[in-house]
Amino acid sequence: MASPPTIYASSSKPPKLHASDIGSIKAFADANGLSPIPSSYYSIVEGRDDVADHLASSIPVIDFSLLTSDHPQLHANAVSQLGKACAEWGIFMVTNHGISEKLMEEVMNKAHEFHNLPVEEKKEFGDKGPWAPIRHGTSFLPQGEKVHYWRDHLKVLTFPQFNFPHKPPGFKEVAYDYSRKIRAVARTLLQGISESLGLESKALMEFTGFDSGLQVFIVNLYPPCPQPELALGLPPHTDQGLLTLLYQNGIGGLQVNHDDKWINVNPLPNCLIVNVADQLEVVSNGKYKSILHRAILNNKHTRMSIPLLNGPKLEKEIGPVPELVEKEEPLYKTIKYRDYFQVQQQARLANKSVLDELRLN
Numbered sequence: 369m370a371s372p373p374t375i376y377a378s379s380s381k382p383p384k385l386h387a388s389d390i391g392s393i394k395a396f397a398d399a400n401g402l403s404p405i406p407s408s409y410y411s412i413v414e415g416r417d418d419v420a421d422h423l424a425s426s427i428p429v430i431d432f433s434l435l436t437s438d439h440p441q442l443h444a445n446a447v448s449q450l451g452k453a454c455a456e457w458g459i460f461m462v463t464n465h466g467i468s469e470k471l472m473e474e475v476m477n478k479a480h481e482f483h484n485l486p487v488e489e490k491k492e493f494g495d496k497g498p499w500a501p502i503r504h505g506t507s508f509l510p511q512g513e514k515v516h517y518w519r520d521h522l523k524v525l526t527f528p529q530f531n532f533p534h535k536p537p538g539f540k541e542v543a544y545d546y547s548r549k550i551r552a553v554a555r556t557l558l559q560g561i562s563e564s565l566g567l568e569s570k571a572l573m574e575f576t577g578f579d580s581g582l583q584v585f586i587v588n589l590y591p592p593c594p595q596p597e598l599a600l601g602l603p604p605h606t607d608q609g610l611l612t613l614l615y616q617n618g619i620g621g622l623q624v625n626h627d628d629k630w631i632n633v634n635p636l637p638n639c640l641i642v643n644v645a646d647q648l649e650v651v652s653n654g655k656y657k658s659i660l661h662r663a664i665l666n667n668k669h670t671r672m673s674i675p676l677l678n679g680p681k682l683e684k685e686i687g688p689v690p691e692l693v694e695k696e697e698p699l700y701k702t703i704k705y706r707d708y709f710q711v712q713q714q715a716r717l718a719n720k721s722v723l724d725e726l727r728l729n
């Protein structure tokens with residue numbers, strides 16, 4: 369067995385502090401510098417898992433301009449690559465997506481400004497539960513979790529209704545523009561994914577009510593952590609929704625689980641990282657599995673990530689698409705997307721995957 373980290377051997381193990389008392393891990397990290405982290409943030413006890421870094425360069429890359437090409441063969445090739453990426457990986461990078469570098473930078477800068485606002489100024493956005501349109505908070509599920517995670521977040525419902533914090537000035541405007549452009553990219557990807565399953569291009573959009581679908585705009589900030597070998601930014605989880613499109617500030621930290629190994633995601637410049645999420649697994653009847661991922665930490669740089677979760681319409685009944693289960697057994701229950709949240713909250717509190725609750729034996 370590996371020798372335990374020295375912090376465990378010390379008689380002065382740092383105190384357990386509850387994330388709700390800490391409020392903002394950024395403010396806490398700013399105030400505490402290099403002091404040992406509270407022991408309530410120890411989520412890695414056996415040392416970090418091995419990382420299969422030789423596989424990092426195998427994460428698929430989809431050229432969006434080929435997917436939207438008028439040339440039938442180029443489009444067909446892109447669709448087949450997309451299907452392969454969803455089936456074999458559940459994560460891929462999208463290049464040439466058409467969202468300008470300038471807009472992406474503006475969103476990132478404003479997002480940073482938001483997290484840099486004094487704690488008092490952000491109090492009005494404090495987390496009031498899963499259905500609140502704007503929620504600012506820390507960790508993962510502070511009220512239910514046994515250990516905490518080194519991250520602050522802002523989560524905003526940006527579709528079908530657009531909500532957004534009114535500060536810092538200009539954030540709302542660039543976020544609106546970005547949110548709509550991301551939805552358009554997600555919509556085109558969903559059409560390609562539909563085709564890759566042998567369905568009509570609009571089939572998944574219509575079945576999931578995508579054009580009135582939920583979008584959650586998340587801004588994560590992971591401050592430098594003095595003991596990154598002991599804590600995590602986010603625990604292993606899958607995302608709700610159909611497709612998550614994520615952009616980060618150039619500091620690595622996202623890892624995905626592929627064939628039971630953790631792999632660092634090293635994004636190409638200006639690309640979008642796309643994750644297959646739970647509802648895509650369900651509608652594809654398990655052909656495209658939602659990807660397990662987590663966020664690790666470093667002790668030097670602030671990491672920021674901006675994932676936008678694009679899901680079905682809340683009132684839609686979501687289960688395997690009927691065309692796919694004409695010749696095979698449905699592997700998942702059908703439930704209203706709105707009710708899925710209830711199941712998800714309970715499953716997460718019990719530390720289970722929500723899909724386990726929806727799987728039919």
Ligand SMILES: O=C(O)CCC(=O)C(=O)O
Pocket residue numbers: 586588602607614616621622661662663672673675
């Ligand atoms: O920070 C990251 O790269 C991952 C964020 C994430 O998985 C999430 O917010 O659900």
Ligand SMILES: [Fe+2]
Pocket residue numbers: 605606607661675
């Ligand atoms: Fe996630």
